[in-house]
Amino acid sequence: MVPFDFAYYRPQSIAEATALFAALERDGKRPLYYGGGTEIITLSRLNLVRTAAVIDIKSIPECRSLDVDNGSLVLGAALSLGELEEANPFPLLTKAAREVADRTARNQITLGGNICGQIFYRETALPLFVAEADVIIAGPYGIRQCRFLDLFHQQLQLGRGEFVVQFKVDRATATLPHFHRKRRKQGEVGYPLVTIAALKKDGTVRVALSGICPFPFRSADVEAHLNDRNRPVGERIQAAVDAFPRPILHDIEGSADYRLFVAAQLLEDMLRELGDGETV
Amino acid sequence: MEETTKRELVLHVNGEQRSIVTRQAETLLFVLRDGLGLTGAKPGCLNGDCGACTVLVDGTPIKSCMMLAIETVGKEITTIEGLDDAPIQHAFVRHFAFQCGYCTPGFIMNAHALIERHPGADQATIQEWLESNICRCTSYQEIEAAVKEALAAKKAKTDS
Numbered sequence: 001m002v003p004f005d006f007a008y009y010r011p012q013s014i015a016e017a018t019a020l021f022a023a024l025e026r027d028g029k030r031p032l033y034y035g036g037g038t039e040i041i042t043l044s045r046l047n048l049v050r051t052a053a054v055i056d057i058k059s060i061p062e063c064r065s066l067d068v069d070n071g072s073l074v075l076g077a078a079l080s081l082g083e084l085e086e087a088n089p090f091p092l093l094t095k096a097a098r099e100v101a102d103r104t105a106r107n108q109i110t111l112g113g114n115i116c117g118q119i120f121y122r123e124t125a126l127p128l129f130v131a132e133a134d135v136i137i138a139g140p141y142g143i144r145q146c147r148f149l150d151l152f153h154q155q156l157q158l159g160r161g162e163f164v165v166q167f168k169v170d171r172a173t174a175t176l177p178h179f180h181r182k183r184r185k186q187g188e189v190g191y192p193l194v195t196i197a198a199l200k201k202d203g204t205v206r207v208a209l210s211g212i213c214p215f216p217f218r219s220a221d222v223e224a225h226l227n228d229r230n231r232p233v234g235e236r237i238q239a240a241v242d243a244f245p246r247p248i249l250h251d252i253e254g255s256a257d258y259r260l261f262v263a264a265q266l267l268e269d270m271l272r273e274l275g276d277g278e279t280v
Numbered sequence: 281m282e283e284t285t286k287r288e289l290v291l292h293v294n295g296e297q298r299s300i301v302t303r304q305a306e307t308l309l310f311v312l313r314d315g316l317g318l319t320g321a322k323p324g325c326l327n328g329d330c331g332a333c334t335v336l337v338d339g340t341p342i343k344s345c346m347m348l349a350i351e352t353v354g355k356e357i358t359t360i361e362g363l364d365d366a367p368i369q370h371a372f373v374r375h376f377a378f379q380c381g382y383c384t385p386g387f388i389m390n391a392h393a394l395i396e397r398h399p400g401a402d403q404a405t406i407q408e409w410l411e412s413n414i415c416r417c418t419s420y421q422e423i424e425a426a427v428k429e430a431l432a433a434k435k436a437k438t439d440s
Contacts, residue, residue, distance in 0.1 A: 001326060001345075002305040005285035008350045038346045041307065042327050056351065082340075104341045104390060104412035105328050188411065 029053040035113035077112025077164040093127040095180035126197035126208040129218040154215035294362030311349035320360035331413030334386035360385035371426035379417035
């Protein structure tokens, strides 16, 4: 139940969507781009979202693409996590998607929505960080392509009226050896204490984390410590944990100390599983 | 710009065309229940957690509390009222896979989709799909047995 009214628009093209946004914005409607809608509907019920217009991007063909173009996977922002799991073009992304919400909800939750919504775990961003994906963005000034990491500072830095159309992932990178774990407070239900996604390219481990801070991250400092093979693994992990950005989450799901403890264990599992050569 | 918040929608529900005037911001669950009198899909958490409101949209299970009715224009909606002697319904009865029954329509719609989509589903797939629904009477063992029986029957029919 949405306790206020809004108008619903379903543009068929990128140009129509951005023009609609501009017109609705001029009319003071504070429009929102709409993917799966799960977060907009549930947060509206709690009065945490309010808008007078939503622009559903699911009929825009580019937002629905699941394709290979010049050696890159092209993943439309309006693909549902369930569709990505079933097609499995990027196994690390499949593993990250599978741990979000539940199977039925993932038939609605979209890749773009998981990354651009308000709920800050954004766990499908992690595989895109470590694969060094590009993001294609449409807005009032046209379409642009950037490195996803360059545009992600705690959250994706979109201008007013912009929306994510696609992600592009190098096809060879998408099949590299990888590691994914999500640890929750209890069993299989709930938000993460720690989620970790990693892949190994040219002998170097790339790692991204969610659940540690109120934003997901990939850190050059953290990776430098983890890949410093001149030191024992225990020291590398401790230095990596010490280099995590701040603040560390400290809430009902888990204390800051506990999250760091779990993260250290998962980093150890990751290094072992990716065959980092040394015993811990 | 479109100013009116209500709109006439033509929905395809259980093989019929149904016309309804409703708010554009209205959820599918509310329109099915209060607009069309199809009260099989149940309001539970209204937050996408419990699965009691699960219906099929083009054969895919969807939590109807988290989808707008207007999104389903042009799609085929199936509610529990639209299942006609589906094998999973009989399996639920045979295994007594319910107690209070409130969660049952949601479980059955989800399980029906699983059986249609993945007749060869393994244990991990069954568990992954059924985790989308919650039963507060904890009839989980009986539900699992019913789903496995219906899956086996479907698989035997597909293989033969």
